[in-house]
Amino acid sequence: MAACIFFLLMLMVCHSYGQTWPSGTYGLPKPLTGCPSGWTDGRRKHDTEDRNPNNNWSNPLNLAGYQQSSSMEHEFCIKTSTSGSSGWPAGEYCIYKYGSCPSGFQEKFVYWDDEDSGNANTRSGTLPNGVYDNNTRYKFCCRNDGDTSQAISLPTGNNFYLFATKATCQQVNGMAVTLEYFYWDNEDSNNGDDESSGTNTPYPGVVLGGIKLNFCYYQPASAPTWPSGTYGLPKPRTGCPAGWVDGRRKHDTEDTNPNNNWSDPLHLAGYQQSSSMEHEFCMKTSTSGSTNWPAGDYCIYKKLACPSGFQEGYIYWDDEDSGNANTQSGTLPDGDYDNNTKYKFCCRDDGVVSQAITLPTTDNFYLFAVGDTCQQVAGKTVVSEWFYWDNEDSSNADSQYGAHPYLGVTASGQNIKLTFCYYN
Structure with missing residues (x-):
């Protein structure tokens, strides 16, 4: 019994000293499982191309909101408090900008030329920095000072997303990662899709006829066991x-x-x-x-x-x-x-x-x-x-x-x- 009580106490101590999200204000894509405690959320409807619509996405896709061939609703988790005891670790990934980019990141943007005819874009809640009218500009904070194969440490109490800056996702200690994507088929007539110059941007970004982003979905990994064999x-x-x-x-x-x-x-x-x-x-x-x-x-x-x-x-x-x-x-x-x-x-x-x-x-x-x-x-x-x-x-x-x-x-x-x- 004493051993059990000690074990429970240790669990409580470990939990109370669990890692918190880094300091600063920023945003992440909202997963179906919801946002971290204390964060706020928001949503943006993209009215995409209506003629021969071709939005498409990975299976699975764990993004909150809905996905249709000619429109999609994208939801966000926004950290509005500057609280946090640490900075973001070095690596290769992007987050949404809200306020100022945390130390170590560079500001980037991606611009969506949404549907021109009968545009039905909407927005609500708390959104990343950007422009939200008949078109959409999201601002990002990106870094490229690490190696995706070098696992970084972030809180493991919630499922969450980061954006990839290349074809592979940043590894995170204690979390299994799934590479997902969404492709927006944007306005076909005089399309004005645009993005920041350089390579350190959300990947792959503007592609022919639209925008495609890689979403890295993290969920707690099963505790590894010792490999098989003697x-x-x-x-x-x-x-x-x-x-x-x-x-x-x-x-x-x-x-x-x-x-x-x-x-x-x-x-x-x-x-x-x-x-x-x-x-x-x-x-x-x-x-x-x-x-x-x-x-x-x-x-x-x-x-x-x-x-x-x-x-x-x-x-x-x-x-x-x-x-x-x-x-x-x-x-x-x-x-x-x-x-x-x-x-x-x-x-x-x-x-x-x-x-x-x-x-x-x-x-x-x-x-x-x-x-x-x-x-x-x-x-x-x-x-x-x-x-x-x-x-x-x-x-x-x-x-x-x-x-x-x-x-x-x-x-x-x-x-x-x-x-x-x-x-x-």
Whole structure:
């Protein structure tokens, strides 16, 4: 019961400290699920081309309002309060202008030449900055100082829209995104559709015979689970994911002038001493999981078979020869465990470390680096740590083969150094 009460209290604390929308005034397209609490709404009816009308839109389309072949009603969520504790994060996206563009954005516009004959445009409520007569000019705030694949942080309590500035949508932490569109078939006679110059504008904007915009629809993503397959990770002091098993290996390293050393901080479970160390593992022995490991640059421990997309390799530790005191217990990665040690790894090098991958965020965990920088993971802070094994000095046989973590066997040929990427 005490544990349950603690869990509920933690949920309340987490909720009370949930992220708020950035400071400033601005607007977003209104989804069918409505606006964030405290925002106001508005609507604009576009009377589009009546002769051979050809408005069209994606399926699905989660925009509030209605869509017809010769008209559409577009609705807005407008934040009229300047409240908010942070600025908008760097990225590639647009919002509606209301008041002044927040810091980091540039002002843009798109102009709709609506139907000339019997124009029936209407408006009500609170609207973005612009012009609303027989034609329509919306003002936008756009930025192009990031990478759409680099997830940004925004509130996750509501479904919402951003505008795309290119053919792909900005990724947002904790949210699944769907690319939607609407195409306005505007006035055919002497059409005056127009938009700001340059590339940093709502995409694609003015096209032949009308205007098309990409709407990026965000809704909370299902919590990711660990990918399918069997494998292992270094064990952090905080423990293993639920349902995994653990194991440990003691390395008896060089006893004469011992020189094991390690980074500060180092969050590895086990102990570290100048002439020995105990390394612990978190092992996933069930093949369960609904996804594959994402493309990227990192390694994991091999257990039975490497998951899809990985290549196998190993590193061999030539541990202390004299009075060797190696031990092992529990469940271990594939390898050899006698007076020396061989760990087998599964590594991949098919991504970019700066492009965040999606993995579970409920646990702290380690991955191995395959280069001198760590793979980014959405929603996690990463710390690059290391351990250096001072192995047997006499006739040392340290070796490595195939795909393996960085650095591996060092230039001296009788020591091993690995980079551990710690995610918290």
